[in-house]
Amino acid sequence: MEPEKDIRITLIGAGTIGLSFAVFHLSHLPAPSHLAVYDTRANADQYIRDSLPKFFSKDSTSLSRSDVRIATSLHDAVSNADIIQESGPENLQIKQDLWAEVEKHASKDALLWSSTSGIPASQQAQKMQDKTRLLVVHPYNPPHIMPLLELVPSPSTSEAVIQRTQNFWRARNRVPIHIHQETTGFVANRLAFALLREAIHLVDVGVVSVAELDKIVETSMGPRWAVAGPFKSYHAGGGPAGLEGFFNNIGETVQGCWNDAGKVNVGDGWEDKVFAQAREVYGTVDVAERDRITRRLLDVLEEEKGEKTQSDGPSKS
Incomplete structure (x- = not known):
C-alpha cells in the first residue's frame, strides 16, 4: 500500500482520537475528499466541522476541512473504503455489534482497525464471520503528533493484515510496533500506568506533591526517555559492562525499590488528595x-538522528 495509491479512509467515531487521526490522514491523503467520517451523534456534521480545525497546527492551515465527507450511515461510510478505522466508545458490546455490521458492507480487502485502549481484537471480533480481518491499531495520544502505533492482533488476525498495516504506517513515517500477544492495556499504557501508580503512592504517603513529582519526571527520565528507552538508558548507565554492570552496581537498590513499590488501587481513598492537588x-x-512543544521535541529528535545517520554513513573520500 503505497502513499501514492488512491486510498480511501473511513473513520468511525469523532471523539478526540478520531479527530486527531482525521488531521493526520488529511495531511497524507491525495485529496481531503478521500476521508470520510461517521459519528452517531445527532449533530455530527456541525460538530465535526466545528471541532476539527482545533486539531490543526498553524503550519497545516492550508488543508481543507470543508471537503471531508461526513457519512450519514454506516453503510455509506464503509462501502467504498480501503481502510476502516474505529475510535468509538470503550464498550465491548458496541464494538462487537459494530464490526459485525461493518463486515456486511465493507470491501473484502478493506483493512479493519480498532484504536481501542484496552479491548482486545479477539473479543471485538466474536460476532464477525471472518475474524482474521480485525487488528487493534492503538495510538499514543494525540496520534496526529505521536509516532507510535501498537499493532495488537488476535490469535486469528492474518499475517497479511499485519504486514499491510505496517507498510501503510511506515510509508507515512510512523512507528508501527507489532505486539506479539494480547495483554491488558497493551504495552505503552502498561509502562505509563506502572509509573503513574508509583507516582500516586509517593504523593499519597507524603513523599512529594503532585507538582514536585511532575517536575522530577520532566527534568530527569522524561527528556532521557525521549532519546532512549529504559533498556538502552540503563545499558548506557552500566558503562562498558552495560545493563549487567548496572545491576551489578546498584541491583540491591533496584530490588529495594521494587520491594517497596506502592500498592495503591483505584478506589483505595487516595483520589480526593491527588485529584485536589492536580486541580489546584x-x-x-x-x-x-503540550502538542506544540511535543511536536518541536519530536522534530529535534528526528533532525538529530538524521544527522547522526549521515555522519555514520560511508565516507565519500
Whole structure:
C-alpha cells in the first residue's frame, strides 16, 4: 500500500482520537475528499466541522476541512473504503455489534482497525464471520503528533493484515510496533500506568506533591526517555559492562525499590488528595501548548538522528 495509491479512509467515531487521526490522514491523503467520517451523534456534521480545525497546527492551515465527507450511515461510510478505522466508545458490546455490521458492507480487502485502549481484537471480533480481518491499531495520544502505533492482533488476525498495516504506517513515517500477544492495556499504557501508580503512592504517603513529582519526571527520565528507552538508558548507565554492570552496581537498590513499590488501587481513598492537588496546580491543561512543544521535541529528535545517520554513513573520500 503505497502513499501514492488512491486510498480511501473511513473513520468511525469523532471523539478526540478520531479527530486527531482525521488531521493526520488529511495531511497524507491525495485529496481531503478521500476521508470520510461517521459519528452517531445527532449533530455530527456541525460538530465535526466545528471541532476539527482545533486539531490543526498553524503550519497545516492550508488543508481543507470543508471537503471531508461526513457519512450519514454506516453503510455509506464503509462501502467504498480501503481502510476502516474505529475510535468509538470503550464498550465491548458496541464494538462487537459494530464490526459485525461493518463486515456486511465493507470491501473484502478493506483493512479493519480498532484504536481501542484496552479491548482486545479477539473479543471485538466474536460476532464477525471472518475474524482474521480485525487488528487493534492503538495510538499514543494525540496520534496526529505521536509516532507510535501498537499493532495488537488476535490469535486469528492474518499475517497479511499485519504486514499491510505496517507498510501503510511506515510509508507515512510512523512507528508501527507489532505486539506479539494480547495483554491488558497493551504495552505503552502498561509502562505509563506502572509509573503513574508509583507516582500516586509517593504523593499519597507524603513523599512529594503532585507538582514536585511532575517536575522530577520532566527534568530527569522524561527528556532521557525521549532519546532512549529504559533498556538502552540503563545499558548506557552500566558503562562498558552495560545493563549487567548496572545491576551489578546498584541491583540491591533496584530490588529495594521494587520491594517497596506502592500498592495503591483505584478506589483505595487516595483520589480526593491527588485529584485536589492536580486541580489546584493545573486547572485545565492547555493541550495546544503540550502538542506544540511535543511536536518541536519530536522534530529535534528526528533532525538529530538524521544527522547522526549521515555522519555514520560511508565516507565519500
